[in-house]
Amino acid sequence: MGELYNRLAADIRFVESLKACINCGTCTAICPASEFYNYDPRIIATTVQSQDDEKIRELMSSDVIWYCGECMSCKTRCPRGNTPGMLIMALRSLSQDMGFFTESEKGRQQLALKRGIGDQILSAGYCVHPQTVDPAMHPEQGPVWDWAFENLNPVMDKLGANFNGEGAGALRKISRDDLDELKRIFEVTGGQERYDKIEDFSKQKAAEMGLEFGTDTHSEYFNHIYTANNQKHNHE
Amino acid sequence: MKLEGKRLIWQEYQKEIADDHYFYARSCIRQTFFPGAEAVFVKIMKDELGKDIHDEQHHTSCTGIGYHADVVPFDTTMTVIARQFALMTEAGYENYAASCVTSFGLYTEVLETWHHFPEKEAQVREFLYKATGREFNKPKNLAHASDIVYKFRHQIAAKAKYKLIDKNTGEPLKVVEHIGCHYSKMFPHKGIGGAEYPYVLSGMIEAWGGEVIDYPERRHCCGFGFRQYIVQANRGFSLSCSKKKFDSMEPYQPDMIITNCPGCPMFLDRWQYALSEMEGKTYGKNNNGIPVFTYEEVAGMIMGYDPWKIGLQLHQVSAEPLLDKIGIPYDPLSKFKGKNGEDLGIPETPNYLKFYAD
Numbered sequence: 001m002g003e004l005y006n007r008l009a010a011d012i013r014f015v016e017s018l019k020a021c022i023n024c025g026t027c028t029a030i031c032p033a034s035e036f037y038n039y040d041p042r043i044i045a046t047t048v049q050s051q052d053d054e055k056i057r058e059l060m061s062s063d064v065i066w067y068c069g070e071c072m073s074c075k076t077r078c079p080r081g082n083t084p085g086m087l088i089m090a091l092r093s094l095s096q097d098m099g100f101f102t103e104s105e106k107g108r109q110q111l112a113l114k115r116g117i118g119d120q121i122l123s124a125g126y127c128v129h130p131q132t133v134d135p136a137m138h139p140e141q142g143p144v145w146d147w148a149f150e151n152l153n154p155v156m157d158k159l160g161a162n163f164n165g166e167g168a169g170a171l172r173k174i175s176r177d178d179l180d181e182l183k184r185i186f187e188v189t190g191g192q193e194r195y196d197k198i199e200d201f202s203k204q205k206a207a208e209m210g211l212e213f214g215t216d217t218h219s220e221y222f223n224h225i226y227t228a229n230n231q232k233h234n235h236e
Numbered sequence: 237m238k239l240e241g242k243r244l245i246w247q248e249y250q251k252e253i254a255d256d257h258y259f260y261a262r263s264c265i266r267q268t269f270f271p272g273a274e275a276v277f278v279k280i281m282k283d284e285l286g287k288d289i290h291d292e293q294h295h296t297s298c299t300g301i302g303y304h305a306d307v308v309p310f311d312t313t314m315t316v317i318a319r320q321f322a323l324m325t326e327a328g329y330e331n332y333a334a335s336c337v338t339s340f341g342l343y344t345e346v347l348e349t350w351h352h353f354p355e356k357e358a359q360v361r362e363f364l365y366k367a368t369g370r371e372f373n374k375p376k377n378l379a380h381a382s383d384i385v386y387k388f389r390h391q392i393a394a395k396a397k398y399k400l401i402d403k404n405t406g407e408p409l410k411v412v413e414h415i416g417c418h419y420s421k422m423f424p425h426k427g428i429g430g431a432e433y434p435y436v437l438s439g440m441i442e443a444w445g446g447e448v449i450d451y452p453e454r455r456h457c458c459g460f461g462f463r464q465y466i467v468q469a470n471r472g473f474s475l476s477c478s479k480k481k482f483d484s485m486e487p488y489q490p491d492m493i494i495t496n497c498p499g500c501p502m503f504l505d506r507w508q509y510a511l512s513e514m515e516g517k518t519y520g521k522n523n524n525g526i527p528v529f530t531y532e533e534v535a536g537m538i539m540g541y542d543p544w545k546i547g548l549q550l551h552q553v554s555a556e557p558l559l560d561k562i563g564i565p566y567d568p569l570s571k572f573k574g575k576n577g578e579d580l581g582i583p584e585t586p587n588y589l590k591f592y593a594d
Binding site for chain 2: 012013016032033037066070073083092093096110113116125126127133142143144151155156157158159160161167168169170171172175178181184187189195225228229
C-alpha cells in the first residue's frame with residue numbers, strides 16, 4: 001500500500017464507493033461513457049483495488065479518468081453497492097492536487113472548466129448564466145438561442161425573470177455580500193486552493209508547450225485545451 | 237414480465253413530500269434556458285394551489301456543476317449547501333424544494349454523507365460558521381420540485397383546461413418521460429418509483445390524460461456528462477447519448493418528451509437541431525422534431541397559460557404541432573414579440589428542422 005493509495009483512501013467518496021469489487025463488469029455494461037469512449041469502469045475499480053501506486057499514478061496521468069460523465073448509472077446497478085463514478089471523482093481530485101492532470105489531453109481541460117464554470121460561481125453566483133452561453137462557443141444551441149442571446153433583456157422580462165435585478169426571482173443579481181460569503185467559504189474549505197493549483201500546474205504546462213497562457217478564456221492555451229481532440233479516445 | 241406487474245414496481249419506492257411551506261431553491265440551468273418554467277411552478281403553487289412558497293433572494297448556485305466538473309472540492313460544495321440550509325432556517329422554513337436535479341442529488345448525497353459520517357457534518361458546521369457566522373438546521377423534508385407537482389398532479393388535473401389527448405381522435409398522446417440521472421440513480425429510495433421504474437413523471441402523464449411510452453433506452457443519460465458537454469472537444473459524447481435515445485424512441489412515434497431535470501430538455505431539444513443540420517435527420521413527422529418540455533411547462537400548457545408567456549418559444553423544436561393536436565390556442569404573431577408587443581426580430585430558419593416563426 002503506497003502513498004497515493006493512502007491519499008485516495010482518505011477521500012470520503014472513496015470510502016463510500018469501493019467495497020471489494022468482484023469484477024463482474026455490470027458497471028461497464030450500463031456505462032454511457034463505455035459506449036462512446038475506450039473506457040471500462042471495471043478496470044478502474046480493479047486498478048485502484050490493486051493498491052499499486054505505480055498503476056494508480058499512471059491512471060491519474062492518463063485520459064482515462066476523464067471519460068466518465070458522472071451520471072452515476074453504475075451506482076444503481078452494482079451488485080456490491082459500489083460506485084465507480086465516485087471513485088473517478090476521488091481520482092480526479094487527487095490528480096488535480098498533485099498536478100498529474102496536465103499530462104493528458106482530457107485532463108488539461110480542467111483549466112477550461114475552472115475558468116468557465118468555476119470562476120463564474122464566484123463572480124456571478126451561478127454555475128451557468130445566459131450571458132456566458134455565447135453562441136460562438138455553442139453553435140449547437142441553434143438559431144432560437146442566437147435570437148434569445150441577442151434579446152436577453154426583453155425575452156427574460158416577458159418570461160417573468162428578474163434578469164440582473166435586485167431582490168428575488170429567476171436570474172436575479174446575486175449581491176456583493178452573498179458573493180463575498182461564497183468567496184470566504186472557498187478560502188476556508190480548500191476551494192480556492194484547488195482553483196490556484198489548477199492555474200499553477202496549467203501555467204507550467206502551457207510554458208512546456210510554448211503556448212500563451214493568459215488569464216481569460218481567449219488565450220492560446222485555453223483555446224487549445226477547449227478544442228483539441230486527437231481522435232484517439234473512442235473505440236476503433 | 238407481465239405489464240401490469242411492471243406498472244406496479246414503482247410502488248415499492250415511496251417518499252414523504254411536504255404538504256405546504258416550501259423554501260424554493262432555483263436552478264442555474266433552468267433559469268438560463270427555461271426561466272418561464274420556474275415562473276409557472278411558483279404561479280401554480282401560489283395561485284392555483286394556495287401554497288406558501290418562499291423565493292429566497294440570497295441563495296446562490298449549489299456549485300453542483302462545478303462539483304461534477306471536478307473543479308470544486310466536496311468540502312466546499314457541502315459548505316455552500318450548508319449555507320443554503322442556513323438561509324432556509326433563518327427564513328423559518330423546514331421543507332426544502334430544489335428546482336435542479338443535480339442540486340437535489342447533491343443535497344441528498346450531502347445529507348447521506350452526514351448521516352454516515354457525523355464528524356463530517358460537524359466539520360462543515362465549523363467551516364460555515366468560520367466563513368459566514370451562520371448556523372443551520374437540516375431540512376425536515378427534501379423534495380425535488382417535480383415531486384411536489386407529482387403530489388398535486390390530481391389537483392392540477394382538476395383545474396386544467398386541456399388534457400394530453402388528441403382533440404381529433406380522443407386518443408391519449410404518446411409521451412416519453414425522461415428522468416434526470418441524479419434524481420434517483422444514486423439514491424433510489426429518495427425518488428418516487430426508484431431508479432429503474434421512476435414514477436414521478438409517469439404519474440403526471442397518466443393523471444393528465446397521456447400514455448407513457450416504454451422504450452429500450454428509457455433510462456439512458458441525455459449525455460450532459462458535465463465536462464462532456466461544457467468542453468467543446470468532448471461534445472460528441474453528449475450528442476451520441478441523445479441520438480441513442482432518439483433512435484430508440486422513434487419507432488414508438490412519441491408526440492412529446494417530458495423531463496424533470498433542467499439540463500435534459502435543453503440537450504434533447506438542441507441535439508435534435510444539431511442532428512438535423514449534420515445528417516438531415518428529424519424524428520417527428522413532416523420534418524418536425526419531437527418537442528421537449530419541462531414538467532412545469534406541461535402543467536402550464538394544460539392549465540391554459542399562454543404558451544409564449546411560459547417560454548415555449550425558447551425551444552428550438554417547435555411546440556406548435558403539439559399545441560394544435562391538443563387544441564391549445566396561441567397567437568402565431570406574438571411568439572417572438574416582446575412583453576408589450578415590441579418587435580425583437582425572429583430567429584433564422586434551420587435548414588431541415590421545421591420551424592414556425594409566424
